Structure formats: structure tokens, C-alpha cells
Amino acid sequence: MDRNQLMKWIKAPTKMAHKYSLNAVYFCTGCGVIEVPPTITSRWDAERFGVVPTATARQANLFLITGYVSVKTLRAIIRTYEQMPEPKYTVGFGSCTINGGMYWDSYNTINQLDKYIPIDGYIAGCMPRPEAIFVAVTHLWTLIDKDMADGYKRYRKNYAAYRANQEMILGEMEWPPIFQTEVATAITEREG
Amino acid sequence: MSLGLLLIVAFGGSLLTYLLGKVSARTRDAFAVLISLALVVMVASLYGKAFRVPFYGGFLGMPLVLRIDGLSWLFAIAASVLGCLSVVFSLGYMKGKERTSFYYSMLLLVIAAMLGVVLSGDLLSLFIFWEIMSWSTFLLISYNGGPALAAGMKYFVMSFVGSLAMLAGVLTLHGSFGTLEFTGVAAGMSSASPGYVLAILVLFGVAFGTKNAIWPFHAWLPPAHSEAPSPFSAVLSGILIKMGVYGFLLLMFVIVGLRTFLSLGVGRIEFHTVLSIIGAITILLPTFIAIFQNDAKRLLAWSTVAQAGYIILGISFGTSLSVAGGMFHFLNHAVFKALLFMVVGAVEYRTNGVRDLDSLGGLIKRMPVTFIVAVIGVCGLIGVPLTNGFVSKWLIYKTLILERSPFLAFAALFGTWGTILYSYKFLHNIFLGQLPQRYEDMERAPFTMLLPMTILSVVVVLFGVLPGIPLAVIDTIGVSFGFESLHVTPWGIASDTGALNTVNMLVAALVGLVVVWCVFRSGARSVSVGQADSYAAGAAVPRDKYQYSVRFYAPLRRMMAPYLKDFVDSFYMRLAGWVRGLGDGLRRIYTGYVGDYVMYILVFLAVLIFVQIAWSPW
Amino acid sequence: MRILWFVLSPLMALAVGLFFLGLSRRFMARIQWRVGPPLYQPLIDILRQFTQKSVSHGPLFDLGVVLSLASSFIVVLFMPLGGTAPLSSSGGLLAVLYLMLLGPLGIALSGGEAANPNVSIGISRKLILAVGYEVPFLMIVLALMTYYGTISIGEIVAAQRESASAIASFPLVFSGIAYLLILPAMLGVRPFEVVGAAQEISSGPAAEYGGPYLALATIQHGLTMFIGISLFVNLLWGGASNPVVFFLKMLVVFAFGFWVNAAFPRLRVEQAVRYLWRWPTLIAFVGLILVATIGR
The missing domain is CATH 4.10.260 (G Protein Gi Gamma 2)
Incomplete structure (x- = not known):
């Protein structure tokens, strides 16, 4: 640990703790998850950087969305994201999360994940290699340092819009809005 | 205060309650509560007194005698207090049921008979009151009809066998000594041959063992306890079966005498060791049967059998610590088991008679106070430090270890671990987990139910933190039996090896809790959410289907069930x-x-x- | 001196427990040919969890986890850690046996209110597993207490210092072996990891814990390891005359436990209980019989 690092620890221990203890929720959405096992096991050993998978959303603070998102998976993704404790960070993995990738015209995948939950950063490629995950993690560190990984704040602020988008694609959802906002007014505002 | 008056009030109150019920239900309720309260006050006023009064001149040329001393006072106060709380609890529980006058009158009759049993000074009046108690108990157990009638019949047949054995014992004693008064019989016994004493012990042991439901005379208890009305189950489990313990104590230490009792035996097999082993079996087997019960009251009933095992183990082991532990455990068991039966009664009352552990759940959100008292009761049952059960069990364990009986100690300790399993199942399946939709607008338990439960739970904690209060009374009884004194302090026992000090523990617990709580509170605040927001692997929680309570210990059951037949x-x-x-x-x-x-x-x-x-x- | 230990021994337990948590991750990583996280990683994790906004399911959810951690600290107060135990005269080993249950019980009550079947399954497994290892454990403890004729941990340690340590003396060697065989189950590491099985029941009792709750549960886990190992060192390996030696002895036992952890796959709960009730129980039973018949 160099002196620079130490100064940061002293100045903002919480932020540093959030940086170096990224616990990723165990959620395999699409084909991209095939890159995760080598990342967390002996070949690349993500635990060196404090990145470990956890079993439930409650214990995690990093959500890695690996690959295409079908409508059915989207419901689970939203639920999982909402159950993660704040602060929480999301990373879209692979082109599919950015613009639909090779599934851009599929009838049951969504194209732009960012419309439904806030994304802090993307890893482009189809497939990105495990090294790309490490690059993403270091980028995420920089973002956290500069307070720019604020997806959860955006979600809270623009919840009405997110919820409206979610309901547009999923229809009626099984759980009530998690924040106190008037979804209906938001929809009328958007349309009006 | 004369003992005759006490019994007249008790028995007369029972009769008058029935007659008053014909006039007005409210007056009858008030009268029943008043009578039971009066009994508590009258018994309490007898504290520390010791005397005898003949109350009937010549029955076959023998006077019938009432007497009171430390032992009978302890049992009398427990019986009257529990009886009073049970009557209060019944006010809510029995509302709207039929034949309530009969119920109250029988409940008071049982209490009166129990007072008669513990206050009688000769074996004949003991037998008479014993029979009144058995009969009225039978009538109350079968109060609900149907399966309750079968349960009552089972109780009655077994109790009858016990009574016959007791009668045979009484007649034998009368034949040889010509008197039935305790002091006279005790004098005669001291010069009797060991074989004769052993025969008497076995005859009376069958009677008292059946009432106390020790293995192998326990078969009547589980159905009877689960089918009886809940407030009466509390009395039945709390104090009525403890009349057997009273009988044993009387027989072993008053009539036979400590020295003779400890030296009795056939060859190298000592009678008191055999009784301790029976106590150990009574702990182990029922505990593990209780784990797999699905009926809340049946679970508690099996637990009662097991806890009776601790008491028998304690008093028959025959050291000053173990007998004190046994007697203290009797008192504690009376408190926490009555409490737990009342908890089931309150749940039953609000759910219209559901006590199936598989179909309840989540009631903590609807009955928080009931849950808190249930947790306290369960802690007492397990023997968590700073509750009363800990002290009594600690006394028993300690003496078993120091007297080099590790196998008996193992049975007792391992029984405790089984107790944790069924206690947690009891708590979890009733109160924890998801609240089913049908109980969503259930009300809290009424005040008449909460009051007795709260009083009992306060006693559980009080006796756990300051065990010196009851132990002082128990110590004087032990000294009167011929044991050496325990050196009781208000917060425990000052003995040479490994003393007990509950105040130290209390302070450590409080400081620990406060410090950890402060640390916990200094972290980020959390948001309160309902049961619908629970982790379900990304799905919404399916209503009424997200509960794990059926076959709670399935893996253990698969392993143990073949060995656990009764x-x-x-x-x-x-x-x-x-x-x-x-x-x-x-x-x-x-x-x-x-x-x-x-x-x-x-x-x-x-x-x-x-x-x-x-x-x-x- | 005694007052000092009141503060010192919980702190030592906390530090060593967290160190063990970090060491175990590092240790496992090295066995699997990885670099592994830094030794202070658990500290970072706990700090992170502590500052995360989690959800609470009710007052019992909060109280249970606090109770669990507090009772673990109280157990530590009964333990002589290379010195005197602060609460030595308050019930001895029997009280420790009971207090050790409060940890799981607090988690169980707290998890029960979370209304999650994953939690309930985890607790059911934990209690079954506890019944599994308590059989040999109680036999071991009873053999020790009967052999030395006392229920105080301090006196057991003192008696061992006069003669040989228990694991090196004749009838008690059986108890020592049995304790080593059940140690992984008591620490909750593989092959007895079925309670918090992350892949099957979403880490079981901790499934609903996030934020500060998880931090407290992690510390409690560290303390559980500390208590399990220090009981072994005190009861069977003669304790120590100063904390440093005590710590070194704990380290050896810890290495053994985690070597087992790395080498074995996970057992189902029935298989675990079947194992625990077979060999460790048999050996502990032989030890108990020998102690009861031969004596000291």
C-alpha cells in the first residue's frame, strides 16, 4: 500500500471499503456468465481485489449483468437490484446490455438495459474476456473515488420514470413501488 | 389460619360456583376468581408455620389429620397460584363455551383436592383427596368429548391402577403399624426390614409415578394434556402431575427417611440409582418424541414427560444439591410449562382452535406480547442462563458430575439439546415465518389471558436472576430432610467448586447487549420492510406458499423415526x-x-x- | 488485573476471530493455487457492510443478531485466554455450554422473523447438526469434568499445568481425538458447511442479512471459530501461561481445521449426523467409559 493509498484510507475509509469489497450477486442472466467462473477461480482469482460472489442480493453491492436480458429475466433483475442494499453498483457485461447486441431484433429480449435499471458502466464485446472484468473493476474504483458511480441515486431520483418503463414492458408488476412516488403522474408527464 | 377453614373454603367455593352459575354467569366468574385469590392469600399467610390438626375423630379408630410444613407449603402455594392464574385465564378462554359452570366448579375442585393432598397429615386422608383429584381431573380432561373422552379414559384407567397400588400400600402399612399418620408410620418404618420398605416404595411408587408420568407409566399424559382445555392443561402439566413429585418426596424423605432410602437395594443394585436411571430414560425418550410432534399441545405434553424426568432424576439421586435442584425444577417447570400451555391457549382462542404446527406461522406480527412471553417461557424450558430453568438444571448437572455419574449427566445435558430443537420448532412454527393471509386481521390476545402469562413470565426471569428467593425455602425443606445446607445467597450458591453467580452474568449480559447494540446502531440505518419483501431469488414472494414449517426436522426424522416408537x-x-x-x-x-x-x-x-x-x- | 481482562479478552477474541477469518480465506486461496485477498479483507468487508443501508424485518430481527453477538462475547469472558477468566466463578463450563447455544439461537430467532424459508431451512439444518456434534462434545466435556472433578475451566487448565495436558494423558487421549474429529463441525467449515450452503439455500440463516446485520453475523462467525478453538486449547491442550503462547496453540488447531476444510466436499446433513454419531461418538464414549471406570 503506497502513501497515496494510505491517505485515501484515512480521508474516506467508507468509500475505500466500498471500493475494495465488491461483492457480486450470483445472478446468471445470459451466455456471458461463462466468463465468470474463470474470473473467480484460480486462473484469474478476482478475490485478490475483494471481488467475490455472494449468494443473496442482500449481501451484495455489485450487480454484474452478464449478457442478453430476456423479458422474463428482467423481472428478476429488477427485483434483485431493488433488494440490494445501498450503495450498490451495476455493470453491464457484453454488447447485449448496451443495445441488444446480436439479439437486437429478438421478440423477447430488451435492447437497452439502462432504461429499466441504472447502469454505472459497461463492458463492451461479445464475449468480453475475464481481463475485461478486471479493467471494469478498476474503472469502477475510479468512478467510486470520484463519486460518479451514483446509479442508485439516479434510481431513487428518477424512480417514477424507471418504474413506468418497467411496467411498460412487464405489464403489471407483483410488488408495489419501493419508493413513494406517483407512477401514474410520471407516465402522464412523459406522454403529455 | 386453620387448615380446616382453608379446605372448607376451597371445596365449598367449588360447589357454590356451580350453584351461582345457575343464577348469573358474571357473578360466577367473579366468585371463582375471588375464591381462587382467597386461597392464594390464605396459603401465603401460612408461610413458615408447621403444625398439625386432627379434623375428624374416628375413622376406623384413627383420627384424620391435616398438617403443614415447608414441603406442603411449597406445593400448596404453587397449586393455589397456578390455579388462580388458570381461573383468570379461563375467563377469556371459556367465553361462549357450553357447560362453563361445570368447568369452573371442577377446576376449583381440582385445586381444592390438590390442596387437600398436600395438607393431609395421614395416608388415609391423602388417599381420599388423591381420589377426589383423580376423578375431577378425569371429568375435566374429557370436557371436550370425542377424542378427549378416550384420552380421559386412558388417564382414568392408568390412574386407577395407581390408586389400587396405593390402596394396597396404605392397607399394608395399616396392617403392620396400626396407624396411618406420617410421623407414626415413619417411626415404624425406621425399624422395618429393607424388603418391606422396598415393597412399600414400589407400591406407592407406582401410584406416584403414574401421576407424575415417569417412564413407563407416561402413556396417559400426551393425549390427556393435548385434549384437555388449555387453561386446565396448564394446571395439569404445571402442578397436578407434580403431586406425584410431592408423593415421592414425602415417601422418600419423610416416611422412609433419607438414610434408609439411600441404602435400600437388592444386592449391589441400589433402589435410588434405579430410580435415577428411570428418570434419565424419562428425559431422553420423550424429548426426542416431542421433536417430531405436529400438535403444539402434544409437543408440550411430551416435553412435560421429559421435564418430569429431570425432577425424578434430581430427587432420587439423593444429594443435597440434586434434591434442591429437583424441587426447584418442579417449581420452575410449573411456572414455564403453565405459561407455554397458556400461550397455546391464547393462540387457539384467536385462531378458532388451530394448534396444528404445520398450518400456523408469522403470528408475531399479530400477537407480539404473546410471542415475548412465549420466548421467555421457552428460554426457561431450555434453561438459558438468567432464566429459572438454568439454575435448577445447573444444580442437577453439577451434582451428577461431581458425584461421578457422567452417564446420567449426559442424559440430562443431551435432553437439553433435544429441548432446544422442539422449543425452536414450537416458536418458529407458531410465531415466525410468513403470516398466512387468513390471520391477517387477527386481534391480540385479550387482557385476561395476557395478565396471567405476563405474571408467569416475570416469575421466570425473577427466579432466574435471583434464584435465592425460592432456593431459601427449598433449602429449609432440604435441611428438614436431613441434608446439609446449600449456603444460599440471593443470586446463587456459594460452594467450593464452581460457584454460581447470576448477578455477574446479568451484568455481563447487559453490558454486552448495550455495547453491541450501540455498535450496531452506529452503522447505517436500515429501512423497515414487510414480509412481502423477502429474498426469493428475484421473484416476488408467493403468498401463503413461502414458509418452511411442515416436517421441520425431516432429515433427523428420517434417521431417528424407526427408533422412536413409543x-x-x-x-x-x-x-x-x-x-x-x-x-x-x-x-x-x-x-x-x-x-x-x-x-x-x-x-x-x-x-x-x-x-x-x-x-x-x- | 481481573478488570483489565474484562476489556482485554473480548478485544483479543475480536481481533483473533477476524484474523482467523482473513487467514482462512488466504489459506484456502493458497491451497487452491491462488493469491487470495489481503489478510485484512474481512475488516474491509465489515466496514463496507456496516455502511450499507439494509432492510429490517422487525424489532426481533435486530435484537436477535445483537443478542447472538453479545452472547458470544460473554462466552469469551468465561474463557481463560492465557490468563485468568474474568467470569470464572459464575457457573463454569456448564454455563459456557448453555451460553454457546445463545449464539445460534439469537440468529435463529432473528432469521425466523425474516420470514424466509431459506433461513428456516438453514436453521433447521444448524440445529440438527448441533444435535449431531453435541453427542460426542458432551461426552468429551463430561469426561474432562469427571476426570478433573470440577466444572470450572480455570481449574481444568490449572490441573493440566501440574501434570500433562489432557490430550497427552491416558484416558483423555480418546476425548482429544474425538474433539479433533468434531472440530470442523463445531466451526461450521466444510465438510459440515451445510448450514450456510450458499449454492443451495442462499447462505441459509444469513440469507436476509445485509448491511450492519451481515457485519455483526460475520463477527459472530469469527467469534464462534475463536470459541471452538480456544475451548480445545483450554480443555485438552493445557491452556497457556500467556496470551501469545495461547494464540500460537490456537493457530495450530486452526490450521488443522482448515486443512480439513480445503480437502473435503460438503456432506448432506444426514450424512454429517451419521458420521458424527459413529466414529467421534464411539471414541468419545470409550474415553468416557475409561474415565468413569478407571478415573484419575
């Missing part, structure tokens, strides 16, 4: 089957039809005539 009960049931078969066989001959009987007579005469005519051997 062999004793199946033996009794087979015995009952044989008797019934015999009756059926006889009924084929005794058809009750006069024509058949005429035919039997004619056939018999014909055979005689035939024999007379055709073949004459004489």
Missing part, C-alpha cells in the same frame, strides 16, 4: 386390546339373551342325564 404405549394398547378380546370372547357366551341361557342349562342337564344313564364312573 413401545410402552403400544404395549398398553395391545394389553387393552387383549382385555377387550377377552371380553368379546366372553360376550359370545353371555349373549344376554334368555333363550341362550335356557339352552345352556338344558344342554348341561342333558349332559348330566346322559352321563348318569349311559356311563356311570361313580
